Amino acid sequence: MTITEKYNNWLAQPKLDGVLKEQLEAMNEADIEDAFYTELEFGTAGMRGIMGPGTNRMNIYTIRKANVGFAKYLLENETDAKTKGVAIAYDSRHQSYAFALESAVVLGTYGIKTYVFESPRPTPELSFAVRNLGCVGGIVITASHNPPAYNGYKIYDASGSQVLPDATELVIAGVNAVKDVFEIEVLSAQELQTSGLIEMIGEAVDTAYIEAVKTIQLNPQVEKSDLSIVFTPLHGTAGDLVNRLLVETGYTNVSFVKEQTQPDGDFPTVTYPNPEEPAAFTMAEALGKEVGADILLATDPDADRMGVAVAITDTNYSLNNQTFTMSENLTPNEKKDYLLLSGNQTGALMVYYILTQKKEKGTLPTKGRVFDTIVSSALGRMIAQSFGMTVTSTLTGFKFIGEQARLMEDTDETYVFGYEESYGSLVSDFVRDKDALQAVLLLSEAAAYYKTQGKTLNDVLHEIYKIYGYYEEALENISLTGKSGSEKIKTLLATFRSAPPVEVAGVKVVKIYDYLTQRQRENGGETVIDLPTSDVLKYVLADGSWFVIRPSGTEPKAKIYIGAVTDCLSQTSQRVLAIKADVLALVNQILK
Numbered sequence: 001m002t003i004t005e006k007y008n009n010w011l012a013q014p015k016l017d018g019v020l021k022e023q024l025e026a027m028n029e030a031d032i033e034d035a036f037y038t039e040l041e042f043g044t045a046g047m048r049g050i051m052g053p054g055t056n057r058m059n060i061y062t063i064r065k066a067n068v069g070f071a072k073y074l075l076e077n078e079t080d081a082k083t084k085g086v087a088i089a090y091d092s093r094h095q096s097y098a099f100a101l102e103s104a105v106v107l108g109t110y111g112i113k114t115y116v117f118e119s120p121r122p123t124p125e126l127s128f129a130v131r132n133l134g135c136v137g138g139i140v141i142t143a144s145h146n147p148p149a150y151n152g153y154k155i156y157d158a159s160g161s162q163v164l165p166d167a168t169e170l171v172i173a174g175v176n177a178v179k180d181v182f183e184i185e186v187l188s189a190q191e192l193q194t195s196g197l198i199e200m201i202g203e204a205v206d207t208a209y210i211e212a213v214k215t216i217q218l219n220p221q222v223e224k225s226d227l228s229i230v231f232t233p234l235h236g237t238a239g240d241l242v243n244r245l246l247v248e249t250g251y252t253n254v255s256f257v258k259e260q261t262q263p264d265g266d267f268p269t270v271t272y273p274n275p276e277e278p279a280a281f282t283m284a285e286a287l288g289k290e291v292g293a294d295i296l297l298a299t300d301p302d303a304d305r306m307g308v309a310v311a312i313t314d315t316n317y318s319l320n321n322q323t324f325t326m327s328e329n330l331t332p333n334e335k336k337d338y339l340l341l342s343g344n345q346t347g348a349l350m351v352y353y354i355l356t357q358k359k360e361k362g363t364l365p366t367k368g369r370v371f372d373t374i375v376s377s378a379l380g381r382m383i384a385q386s387f388g389m390t391v392t393s394t395l396t397g398f399k400f401i402g403e404q405a406r407l408m409e410d411t412d413e414t415y416v417f418g419y420e421e422s423y424g425s426l427v428s429d430f431v432r433d434k435d436a437l438q439a440v441l442l443l444s445e446a447a448a449y450y451k452t453q454g455k456t457l458n459d460v461l462h463e464i465y466k467i468y469g470y471y472e473e474a475l476e477n478i479s480l481t482g483k484s485g486s487e488k489i490k491t492l493l494a495t496f497r498s499a500p501p502v503e504v505a506g507v508k509v510v511k512i513y514d515y516l517t518q519r520q521r522e523n524g525g526e527t528v529i530d531l532p533t534s535d536v537l538k539y540v541l542a543d544g545s546w547f548v549i550r551p552s553g554t555e556p557k558a559k560i561y562i563g564a565v566t567d568c569l570s571q572t573s574q575r576v577l578a579i580k581a582d583v584l585a586l587v588n589q590i591l592k
Contacts, residue, residue: 006036006055015182017060020053027053037483042066042175045162045397045553048143048152051095058151061181063099067106068184069175070137070155074112077170078136078158085113087133087201089126090141091237091302092263093151096120099141101189103153108192109185118202120237120263122303124435127160127402128209129201131430137163142302145274146555148266160432161402165532210245213437216427217249218357219449224250227448230293231440232257232284234273235264236301242440251444255291257283267301275300275307276423278340285309285338295447295457296338299436304398305423306436308346308443309338310458319458319569320345320472344377344473345461346443347419351380352464353446354417354427355387364388369408371401371418374515374531374538375548375561379471380419383464389416395515395534397553398424402432421473421561470569474576476560477552478587488591489551489558495590496537496549504541505578511540545575547583560587 001009010016011024027035035054040047040062047066051058074081088104090096097120104114115133117126123140130138138156146152155163155171163171178184192198229246231254233239239261246254259269260283267273270280275298284296288311296309313336320342341349351370358364370384370391381391390413394400401418405426408415419425424434427442443457450460465471480488500512512521515536518529536550545564552559560583564575 003033003036007032010036010053013182016053020059024053034482038486042069042172043168043553046152046154048146048150048554050149051151058095058099058153060098060102061184063102063153064106064184064186065175065178065181066153067103067139068178069171069173070139071107071110071112072174072177073167073171074136075110077167081136082111083113084134084136084158085115087126087129087135087138088114088116088141089121089123089129089138090117091123091143092120092235092265093141093143093301094148094265095151096141096265099151099153100139102186103139103141104198105186105189105192106184108197109187111197113197113199115199115201117205118200121206122237122241122435122437123154124304124431124433124437125205125209125241127156127431127433127435128212129205130156130158130160131432132205132208133201140302144302144554145272145276145300145305147272152554156433159402159406161406162397162399162433164399164403206241206244210241210248212428212430213245213435213441214249215430216438216442217445218354218361219445220249222445222448223452224444224448225252227251227253227295227444227451228291228293229254229444229447230257230284230288230291230296231255232260232281232296232298233303234270234275234280234298234300235260235262235267236273236299236303237263238299238303238436238440239263241303241437242299245437245441246444249441255287255293257287259283273301275305276343281307281309281338281340288338289336292336294451295443297440297443299440300423303436304434306346306425306439306443307340307423308457309340310456311336312339312458339458341457341461342473343419343421343423344379344471346423346439347372347421347425348377348379348383348464348471349446349457349461350419350425350427350439350442351383351417352460353442353449355384355389359387365414365416367413368416369404369413370416371404373400373420374513374536375550376419376421377471377473377563378565379464379468382468384416386468395531395536396420396422396550398426398434400532401426402429405429405432421475465569469565469567470572471563471565472569472572472576473561473563474580476562476580476584478558478560479556480558481556485556489556492558492587492590493535493537493549493551496586500537501539501582501586504539504547505575505582507541507543507545509539510542513538513540541579543575545579547579549583558587560584
């Protein structure tokens with residue numbers, strides 16, 4: 001069918017939802033093309049897209065189609081799938097509850113029991129709930145930190161981890177077998193609730209989850225009253241649970257950004273509800289200066305990522321492309337400014353705190369394993385290895401770290417920590433996805449602990465640099481939306497693969513990792529990469545610096561990661577900037 005035929009087919013459907021029909025009728029030509037030029041892809045990260053009518057949109061019909069595929073997969077591959085059931089959570093976005101309930105209705109129609117949270121909950125709590133309730137799978141309706149127009153759908157296996165590629169392919173086969181979304185028959189939610197196939201859950205799981213999070217504390221008795229924390233959930237799901245967690249673990253000096261505390265799918269106070277973005281901390285910074293906060297903490301809408309900003313009182317200071325110059329003619333709180341740490345820096349601090357404390361207490365495992373990803377800084381790896389830990393780098397996507405945690409069950413190895421550069425981490429694997437609540441508690445404890453020694457988290461970060469080297473990383477997002485954008489991203493990766501750069505920023509490329517062909521090229525030879533296939537390219541230069549290029553799995557953009565290390569912070573910064581300039585020049589040449 002042509003785009004116009006697909007559009008007219010939807011418009012003519014007698015079963016089409018009335019609101020979606022009105023939106024269809026209001027579409028212009030460009031909207032129609034983007035909504036119908038392709039099917040909304042169900043990939044290794046589930047589905048994510050703009051909400052609205054069309055085959056390339058998140059709506060009740062594409063949700064039904066996805067759940068038909070998941071239901072068939074569960075019935076064919078999981079024992080007692082109908083009775084063990086599926087846990088379902090959702091975030092604060094528009095339509096999230098409707099999509100969650102629609103998921104439950106489809107699964108219920110196939111005879112599969114579902115446990116649906118009564119109100120928005122964090123993604124990590126869903127992962128916890130799957131195992132806590134003994135389910136065969138889970139579903140989260142979320143678009144994480146995407147803009148308000150987006151929503152998404154992620155599926156989990158019985159271990160609480162996002163479904164892995166091999167199993168996802170089986171789900172996709174079931175999804176693709178649906179030829180007409182308007183012919184999917186479903187029972188009513190009320191009928192399924194009456195029969196017990198839909199059960200609402202909430203407080204009991206909350207309590208079990210919070211009690212589990214408390215177990216990650218290393219110094220629960222540390223002095224906490226002197227630590228001033230500002231927290232914002234950025235209109236997402238973490239507000240009530242973080243408040244409860246911090247109160248119950250003894251943090252008495254916590255201020256919440258009131259304007260951002262309530263769940264709101266419009267995210268009215270931020271352009272982009274992403275703790276990676278400095279602008280997301282604007283209100284937290286203002287409140288921090290008002291109350292004299294030591295740290296600012298922010299979580300994204302589904303509370304799997306956490307960002308931290310640390311108070312800076314130096315009159316002249318520069319790090320992470322942030323420069324602070326403060327006048328002496330200010331009050332003590334006005335002299336504070338806040339340095340937003342990167343995901344790599346936060347991960348390094350967490351690794352360092354965990355391992356130093358375990359070593360001090362004599363609880364350091366003899367066979368401990370730390371996990372990062374192929375786009376993470378090498379700093380966390382260096383720290384972990386210096387304490388005798390084994391480090392494993394996975395592909396991007398926390399499901400691969402969750403998989404490794406599962407594989408360590410019933411072995412003599414101990415899961416110690418896992419993190420990725422995009423602000424996601426997991427301290428304890430009773431959750432099998434990144435968990436911002438665990439990160440909030442651990443970073444708060446670390447900040448309190450170091451404050452008793454007269455140090456800030458930034459002071460400790462620089463101590464780490466002095467020991468291991470001055471590492472710095474950068475991420476460049478290249479947004480390429482729509483049909484033409486998708487084609488440009490494919491061209492970009494294909495060109496870098498077929499004609500790789502020989503030299504970047506004056507330094508020779510010595511290694512090329514092609515994760516699509518699973519080959520590493522070095523000195524004219526090739527070796528096999530023992531990781532799943534993924535359309536990712538990594539280039540390592542002779543001085544140890546590197547860059548990676550890959551398409552985003554959740555947004556219409558290409559991502560370029562850059563990393564370098566020297567024995568001087570300014571030199572490392574210059575090195576990163578030089579690599580960035582050269583790589584972007586190559587990208588622009590390909591895309592022009």
